[in-house]
Amino acid sequence: MNIKIQSTAFNGSKMLSNVDVFILSLSFASDKVEQNQPLSQRALSETKAALLKALADIYPKLQLSSVSLSIASNDLERLRSLRIVPDAASLSAALVNVALHYIATELDYQPSADKDPAAYLSSHEADFKQSFLTQSQAEISHPSLKRAIELYRDKKYVDAFSLLNSIYSELGTRNDRLEADLLSFMLRLKNQPSFSVETETAFRSAAKSLADHPDFVKRYYFEYIRFLENVRDFSRPQKLLQEFEATYPLSLLSDSELLLLHHLKGRAEYARGDYLKALDSFADALTVLDPQDQQNYAKILNSSVNCFNDNLFFDEAEWLANKAKGIRELLNLSESFESLSCLAGIMARRGEHQKALDLLKDVEAKSSSLILTAAEHNRLYNYLAKNAVFCGLYPEAEDYLAEADSTGIHKGFSAQIRLLLLFKQQRFAQMEQLFGKTFMLPENHRGEHAYDLFALGWAYALMAEAAFVQNEFKDGLLYLADALGFFLKDKYILEARYIALLPLVYCMPDALLSIFRETLAEHQLAELFAEFVSKHSGIASIYYPKYNPQADEISTPSTLADFAQSLDEIDADHYDPAIIKQLMQGFCLV
């Protein structure tokens, strides 16, 4: 419920603040534990005293002497963090109104139809006594509803559904009706193979009507998020969590809900290329993980692998992927193919493409019995194609690319691998043709159908390299400058620094090299890379022990730090292109 309160900012300015406040529980039993208080003890005491006085005016005969109150409010927490102090009297008066509204709503008060809550309450004294003084309003009172919930927990969904339908009309309390609605929604999810507009509408409608009941709302949110996760819908859950977090405090969440939240946040951060924030979120997930919960442990391990792998911590990434794979195989979980796929990614980045290809073929076989999403299908066949290219298996790569294209996903990755295939075959004219039809088109650079910046960066880098091979240095320089721009736009600092070595490998003429160096300085690439290395070279020592506490202390410099050190030692005037080429072949970033 939204209230307006007088408040004072840090500098003494007076202001009126709009604040959303939710009552989690309100009880007249003296032993009730109060929790999640965004209020100071003083403000809480004043509010309770004022509420008892207001109720004494409404029900003079009842002589209520104590009340316990649990309140949740993101906004009150925000006020505190902004050092804004609510005026005590104003806050207390507003909270009393919220509490009266809450009590009235529990007694079926309809704000649009009925008069004000106090007047409504005074004409419903018997209901008040029944709901608040003789029974706990948060408990389920109908025995068959309790039984239906038990049946659901025992996975007897058909029986639960029949029983629930048979008792709906008998449910007397509001709490019972809300519990029954939630159970009905949960049963609906069990019967749903994938996302549907109808289910989304049902969820939205329940979340809207229960906006003032965060305890119920959160259960709807998390049941729905878990369902979407199970049907492998990875984008909606993150949006739902953002929505939830914007309105309700996280202190409402249980450990298992927090685990889900941190895990999804970590995945979202990884997807936007923030490895460090992702690892922090995964570490938070590990802190609330039940040690017996191996399935979720494997999920977190698997999601973390690429944060290590992308920053060249191959041994640690391999340990994480193998551990996740072992757990999943032991529990006979179908997701074990994801861990195999991660292992293949590690091999590919190490430059061991044959091993990667073998693993991916295994993934292909294992996943044939599963329903992969279009994105997963596309990714799998792109990976197969890329590794086939590096193994020189060009016709095989063509077949894989055709399969990847069949998904209808066009983010530029398949086109980029096709460009790589043509480059490896030295078919430069065809490369130009393909490039002209795909990566050069403005609509693929921006807007709704834009290619991924990573794919754009690599496509332009490949075109630059092709130009260098043909001694067309000016063209190559133009492509390379664009590639740098794409990588840096999305903060792919390692990739940008890596491709910046190409002019040295191909001995670009001094005049052009000088222009290129100026471009690098304008981008501040050396500084950006130095900062990137200083931030990321500690990933293994900081985060790896959180997953593997038995691991030996890491004392050797990371591949990333080694790479940076080697770059620092390159002499601008006397370098050996062969050594730089060897440096670039130390790992594979494409």
Place this chain on the structure above:
Amino acid sequence: MYYFYDESGNWSGRERFRLVMGGLHVQEQTDLNRLTMEFKLLKASHNLAYLHANEMSKAALEECFQIIASFLAGGARAYLRIFPPKILFESTRMSFEEIYIDRAASLVSTMILGDKEPQIFYDMKFHYAYPQNILSGIRQKKPYYYKRVMDAHAIKDSVLSAEKTRIEAKIKKVPKYELASYVQQLAQNEEQAVSDYLWSELILQVQGKEQARELFRAAILNNLKAYTAALNPTVELPSLNINYIAKNNNNAGVELIDILCNLVYGNGSKASQSATGAVRNIYQLMTIEENEE
């Protein structure tokens, strides 16, 4: 109202101890005038060019702490935030500077929220004049107003050697790949090379601060917009007046918050056992927030 800001600790990624950021809020110009005069007298009696904790005698420092304690007791408010150095290493996508701006903007917006005409004075540390940038800047064409001054001035013999040593130390960290021909130029015509470096450095300092201040202003306004949208959409956003002040410019507000940031950097959120009465008073009067993050 008037607001003064400073920070302590190395915000460019090389801090092991703690990072501190602080703000001072003063209601009236008259209070500020009084503080300025008290600091002037303190400097005169102890023969100081400016106030810096590390460069004052024990007696001068204690006197300074007494002035500050009584200033805070009179209604001015100091608000300091302590951060662990790891905050700089928690995002791939945000640079050290962006994290610094984010934290600084958060402190400023919290303190000025509700003030319609805040006067902000900031002693900012931004790191734009990197040696690589400077070397690259040497090759670039300069605006005519700089070029005119550059052509009319020559480097003094008395500073040439010291500047050359400083530059050599700075560019040691530059990868050889980036150094190109500058080392050669320095060996062949040191006067020109040193002069070019100094001008390039100056121009970058000016440009960098301008850019940083724009980002800083935008970050503060974004925060204020977000706060007001969440709490009271009818509140009008203030017109921001941000002034860049170096602490050796003798701005009393900036000097005071600089001293407090250094104090908290050294002692943390609690006064040390051996602290004097004035320091204990200051600790009681400051608002200190320790952010574990």
